[in-house]
Amino acid sequence: MTNINQSISSGSVDRARIPPFAYLLTICIGVIGSNSLALGPIAPEVARSLGANVPAVMTASAVFGLGTAVSAVFLGRFIDRHGPRRMLAAALLLLAAGLGGSALAPSLAFLVAAQLVVGLAAGIALPSIYTLASVIAPTGRESETIGLVLTGWTLSMVAGVPLSAAIADFAGWRTVYVIVAAATLIACTAVKFAPAQEGATGTATSPLAALSVPGVAPLLIACAAFMAAFYGVYAYIGEHLHAALGLPVTANGLIAVSYGFGFGAAAFLDRLIDRFAAARLLPLIFLAVAGVYVAMAVASGSYAAMLAVVFLWGLANHFGLNVLIMRLTGLDPAKRGAIMGLNSGVTYIALFVGTIGFGAAYARAAFFVLPLAAAGLMLLAAFAVATARR
Known part of the structure; x- marks a missing residue:
């Protein structure tokens, strides 16, 4: 916790350079995000090709999320035994295999099975990436390093999703998975051979043992509330714009871009977080996210206002996710892999619960x-992190 909770003055510390390996981790996040977000835009083309309907095709996305959650919770603990870098390389290889299977899928059932493999791989890759980000971060630049890695989600949202749709239009949906699989293999090779800190190895920690680390449970409750709020709202913005405001489906694209730009722009401000104690900042950040949601409710009748609020939403969510990861990885370095596995598992369970629950509302x-x-969920998250052990 020393590196996490120290207050750092910009003039008193020689700021070490963020290692180039962090940029590679950013690309790894972008590759995983491109798969998780790509199916929605290309689903009509996939459905036509495989003789199915769009809801049936989206089952593959749900199975991907389920596979990610199960893998992260039950296999993330092996990151502590074998080291995050070795596990990330293996996960990326499995991810490429699943993406290749998706590209070759002769039927919907085969596509669903391939996406399950992709999900199992992502469940190992994501906590490995977050663990490595905390390992390689220079002292005093933890937030900047993690924030840089998180911008991979911006790459997938702002560039990956539109490119996937364009590639599917011109070269077919299978080409999308071929390209992402190729990029994954390149990333896998780079992870294996690029110079970087390996991360310590030790013993595998069971999910229950990781959950018993003081401070983990309330932070995971906050994670669940944070992610359920995001996915629950994000899933229905497009439908609201189309049904209530009478806008074309293409208007959804600008919403995604606005959120992505906000999320990415926050990376330029992450150095400010390193000057304060993460434990004290996180409740305030979550309260700020709650304020953004209230503003969104007020702005819901105006497309222009929604675009502005969604930009702030991406900005605030970046800070929330960044500091949440800092808190979790700082609780017990010997159990980082298992703890981050729990975090990823909770995230994808919250995706499912948030989407279903908010859909019913x-x-x-x-x-x-x-x-x-x-x-309201963000108020719960703020309370949970305020009571978590520092």
Whole structure:
């Protein structure tokens, strides 16, 4: 916790350079995010090709999330035994195999099975990436390093999703998976051979043992509330714009881009976080996210206002995710892999629960109710992290 909770003055510390390996981890996040976000835009083409309907095709996305959650919880502990770098390289190899299977899928059942493999690989890769980010971060630049790695989600959202749709239009949906698989193999080779800190190896920690680390449980409760709020609202913005505001489906693209730019722009401000104690900042950040949700409820009748609020949403969510990861990885370095596995598992379970729960609410009420409910979840998250052991 020393590196996490120290207050650092910009003039008193020789700021070490962020290692180039962090940029490689950013690309790894971008590759995983490109797969997880790509199926939605290309689903109609996949459905036509495989003789299925779009909801059936999206089953593959749900199975991917389920595989990620199960793998992260039960296999993430092996990161502590074998080291995050070795586990990341193995996970990327398995990820490439699953993506190759997706590209060759002769039927929907085969595609679903291939995406399950991709999910199992992602469940190991994501906590490995977050663990490595904390290992290689220079003292005093922990938040900047983790923030840089997190911008991989921006790459996948701002560049990966539009490119996937364009590639599917011009070269077919299978080409999308071929390209992502090739990029994954390149990333795997780079992870294996690029110079970087390996991360310590030790013993595998069971999920229950990781959960018993003081401070982990309340932070995971906060993670669940944080992620359920995000996915629950994000899943229905597009439908609200189309059904309530009468906008074309293409308007959803600008919403994604606005969020992505906000999320990415926050990386330039991450150095400010390193000057303060993460434990003290996180409740305030979550309260700020709650305020953004309230603003979204107020702005829900205006597309221009929604674009502005969504940018702030991406900005605030970046800070929240960054500091949450800092807190979790700082609790017990010997159990980082298992703890980050629990974090990824909770994230994807929250994706499922948030999407289903908010969908039920949206079916009975107007959209503005969803961000208000999300604000309530963020108040719960702020309370949980405020009570977590530092």
